[in-house]
Amino acid sequence: MKKVLTICIILLLAMLPVLSEPEIKDYTEFDIPTGSFIPVINLQEFSTAYNDETDTLNFISTNDIYLYEHKILPKGTKFSGYIEKKNEPIIGTHASMKIFINKMELPDGYKLPIKGYLYTANDNLFGGGITEPESYIKVPHYQRGIARHFMGVIQYRPGPTRKMGEHITIASGADLLIVLVAPIHMTHLPLD
Numbered sequence: 001m002k003k004v005l006t007i008c009i010i011l012l013l014a015m016l017p018v019l020s021e022p023e024i025k026d027y028t029e030f031d032i033p034t035g036s037f038i039p040v041i042n043l044q045e046f047s048t049a050y051n052d053e054t055d056t057l058n059f060i061s062t063n064d065i066y067l068y069e070h071k072i073l074p075k076g077t078k079f080s081g082y083i084e085k086k087n088e089p090i091i092g093t094h095a096s097m098k099i100f101i102n103k104m105e106l107p108d109g110y111k112l113p114i115k116g117y118l119y120t121a122n123d124n125l126f127g128g129g130i131t132e133p134e135s136y137i138k139v140p141h142y143q144r145g146i147a148r149h150f151m152g153v154i155q156y157r158p159g160p161t162r163k164m165g166e167h168i169t170i171a172s173g174a175d176l177l178i179v180l181v182a183p184i185h186m187t188h189l190p191l192d
Helices: 004-021
Strands: 031-032 036-044 057-061 063-066 070-073 079-087 097-107 112-116 136-144 149-160 175-180 184-186
Touching: 031 063, 057 175, 079 112, 112 184
Parallel strands: none
Antiparallel strands: 031 184, 036 057, 036 175, 057 079, 063 070, 079 097, 097 112, 112 175, 136 149
């Protein structure tokens, strides 16, 4: 009986350090992959007419972002960036700009550098479209009618010159998407 009691006490003492360790929350590192989209809204109006490359542009996320079962970016995460490239309007082309996103701040105050752009289908370039023609030229167009009689119609085609381009403005509260061009290495899970 003494031997059994001694073995039980030894096993209990051997397991004591395992039982006394606190349970640690899972803080594994993970990456948000390149090409991920983050829905945001902008917090102020910006335009090619009155903003330049030194102005900071602020955005805020509108949804919780999940990677598998982990919430990695909570609603309310702040993003900031600047106008990376700006083209003024010229005759025939509207103004254009490319917005680079370089900073992310979680709601608990944790800040991370990121690399991303505001997404558009035109290579992330806002604006830059062709302007309307300044004038139209009348061109007669004949088609064969009934009994070898030719019937004509007048068609309008664009003239050789175009109108002056206009500045582009993104209104405050516009729904936008950020596309990541480099992965975000996260070592910090946001608080729930």
